[in-house]
């Protein structure tokens with residue numbers, strides 16, 4: 070399994086602390102967003118603040134593997150979260166939507182949200198068909214290409230065929246590298262290969278530009294960030310929440326991680342933090 074969670078949830082000892090961290094992140098992001106451009110990026114796109122939800126597994130098995138419980142959301146909770154978004158008037162955007170708006174210097178519509186799934190587990194495709202499609206909602210799937218087969222094959226991972234089917238329903242595939250390595254540990258040539266080749270492989274398979282990266286384990290540093298820019302990405306998302314006080318910069322985009330014990334009240338609190346800060 071690619072994740073053990075230990076690098077990701079360090080320091081996030083309480084849900085209250087997490088909610089506070091998300092609120093601070095949003096506030097800092099919005100304060101920065103009054104500046105039209107972020108000067109330290111070679112791609113001078115306007116920054117933005119949009120809630121980005123991060124999911125890995127949807128299932129009832131969280132407590133049976135304590136190391137994973139932060140990365141599994143109960144099916145009933147997931148449905149309730151989607152219903153809450155619908156009831157509150159949210160619409161789902163993909164990163165291609167966002168980048169197109171950025172390119173035209175058009176602000177994101179209010180009540181926007183991005184739903185993301187990491188790692189390309191086959192069950193995520195089932196969830197998309199059963200839960201997202203009937204609600205008219207779309208998601209972004211960050212896959213690492215080494216895990217993906219041509220057709221459904223029982224490996225536990227989704228196939229390219231299934232990913233193309235998801236794209237036909239409005240969902241989107243973006244990059245999570247080739248082999249899901251700790252990018253900070255790679256030599257510069259291997260790092261460049263992981264970033265650039267994963268883009269090319271996904272682009273060949275799904276037929277659209279791939280411009281967004283999810284750092285494996287959320288781990289990155291300045292060298293990785295620079296290599297990500299040089300490999301042609303325009304945005305990159307994090308995978309932890311304990312360090313979400315970093316602003317909403319385009320290569321440090323924080324995501325909201327919902328865990329097994331986080332009910333609808335926690336979810337609503339995260340989302341309302343964004344609304345209050347707008």
Ligand SMILES: [Zn+2]
Nearest residue numbers: 187188285286
């Ligand atoms: Zn991952």
